[in-house]
Amino acid sequence: MDGRGSSGHRLRRLYALVVAIVGCAAPPPSTKALPVGTSALARTDSPAALAAPRVLSGQVRLAGGMPAAGALVVLVPHFELDYPGASPRVAMTTANAAGQYAFASTEEGHYAVTATLGSAAPGAYGGVHDLAAGKPLTVNLELGQGGAVLSGNVENAHGGRTAAARIEAVRISDNEAEVYMTTTDAAGRYELRVPGDTAYFLVADASPLPRSWRRIEPVSQAVDFKLDRAPAPRPTDAELRAFLAESVIPLATIQPGQGSTDLAPLKKLIGDAHVVAIGEPVHGSGEFWTLRHRLIEYLATELGFTTVAIEATWSDALALDEYVTTGRGDPMKGLADLYYWQPNCEETLSLVRWMRRYNQNPSHAKKLHFLGFDVEFTSHAVPAVIAYLDKVDTLLAAHARDFLAPLRETSAEGTYGGLSAAVQTKTRDELAHILARFDTEHTRWAAKLGEAAWKTAREHAHMIRRTERVYRDFTLRDMAMAETVESILSREPQGAKIVLLGHNSHLSAKRVELSEMGALLRERHGSDYFVLGTTFGSGSLLAIPMKNAGAAPGKRPIEAFTLGAPPANGLESALALAQKDLFLVDLRISSGKVGDWLSSKMPTRWVGGIFRGEENSNIPLSPKRSYDALISIDKITPSHLNPGAH
Secondary structure (H helix, E strand, O other): OOOOOOOHHHHHHOHHHHHHOOOOOOOOOOOOOOOOOOOOOEEOOOHHHHHOOOOEEEEEEOOOOOEOOOOEEEEEOOOOOOOOOOOOOOEEEEOOOOOEEEEOOOOOEEEEEEEEEOEOOOOEEEEEEEEOOOOOEEOOEEOOOOOEEEEEEEEOOOOOEOOOOEEEEEEOOOOOOOEEEEEOOOOOEEEEEEOOOOOEEEEEEOOOOOOEEEEEOOOOEEOOEEOOOOOOOOOOHHHHHHHHHHHEEEOOOOOOOOOOHHHOHHHHHHOOOOEEEEEEOOOOEHHHHHHHHHHHHHHHHHHOOOEEEEEEEHHHHHHHHHHHHHOOOOHHHHHHOOOOOOOOEHHHHHHHHHHHHHHHOOOOOOOOEEEEEEOOOOOOHHHHHHHHHHHHOHHHHHHHHHHOHHHOOOOHHHHHHHOOHHHHHHHHHHHHHHHHHHHHOHHHHHHHHOHHHHHHHHHHHHHHHHHHHHHHOHHHHHHHHHHHHHHHHHHOOOOOOEEEEEEHHHHOOOOEOOEOHHHHHHHHHHHHEEEEEEEEEEEEEEEEEHHHOOOOOOOOOOEEEEEOOOOOOOHHHHHHHHOOOEEEEEHHHOOHHHHHHHOOOEEEEOOOOEEOOHHHOEEEEOHHHHOOEEEEEEEEOEOOEOOOOO
């Protein structure tokens, strides 16, 4: 995900994911407890253990008050879906026959306390506590009722069952670090009952193997995991140089309008793919917008691509599409109306104006379109739906004005989630009613205003529905973006080709933390979805300082930040061995030690809309699984924002 500046409310709802969402704090030291998965988990079922000095103790009870004998109590440290290094060890202990537990010692730090009892009762959350020697705390926990039972098997890459793997159910809630845990038995099986009122990320962790996780709904279900192999060691510099010498395709320039001879190899790489995604590792660098402008020129003129869709809300981008296709409107205003500062720059403006000039050329029979696939705002969609209903059903329009009011302003991104459940339920139900009316009244409404107007207004209504869902659960953003891409494709002529522009993480063919749009598109389209990632060695970029991350849009100062050399064990340090400022490499042809390493997770350049410090400017990512090909730029500079961009 890109972290472009989520509201404080959304950050609180996802606080359990900490750095995956806000990345604002260094993780506390891991505990000194035995690693999860050993058979010697600390126990508290002896009088001697309970009498020993402890930093935390208490009792676990069932909902009716009976002791929860055998309950597993966990100290949850800093949590991430993907850790830069190894997963931290986690202190666990089991309650005795009286439901009592105790932790004799642990590293000082900030921990949540949770308890589980297999499939017998939903887990309990005991809040977050600062633990320190000499300051013992008592935390009692009460398990719930009902809930959902999660069960399944964990296998390694060779199909063998994995015993003692840690299973973590990360609840998407207002509670910090609400993570319920259990471990697999000797047969690699687990069972865990969790509270059943909100979604989870279910994680299988068997260090040193890479973690596996997926988002699940809170219903009883079987979820099996097959873990990847352990990361391959980094090849020697000589081995990497040999691979780069054979596979690197030098590029002449990132500047558009300079010919395309050096880009000719892209035709073979892309092949027959109809959806090409071109990523960026950071939002605030001009080089990546300029490079993608040049690539779009090539894709349009040489390969027949006709639609460009960027990481901006579909409804908000329609004014730019109007300018590109008809010349009506002001492209500067169109960029400002995207509400994001990132694309509101001279480099994007240059691309939009080139697309308009392309369409003005009568020799270009296929015209270009400029769209958005994101779902962040409804401030254009709501008025558009109401304006349409005013012309086809005035009573329904008046009703829509009322129930859509909470979504009309851009501030709804931060306020809607805090509204009452009753208001949100009413909004959701009424949206479903509106969409149903679009279908039942299709013939009559289209007869009044035309089929094209009906399709556009209906898509605005779908965008409101997607965004409302994301405001309630921000982890659904990538799924909603993938839905929007599919909707765009469904309205394209048969065989049309589309270019997607967004952050590398969103476009990646393999899930990266919360970002899964590209992975969903790869699952749906296979090789018809081609991912061209981009990266860089060092340089400067624009971003919002972390201290201003929670401010409202328009109130976040944008600053320039400089990054030094990339991590020595990361992707970019290996690419630097090519000793070229600008080049393309087909990752799919890598094999042997290099191929194995490129298939493993490693630090890669990553900055979203918020700068969290150089130490948080990389993310664990598997290059070969994420991208089909990659373009590397040696140095980057900040983009040039248009006046008023913020």
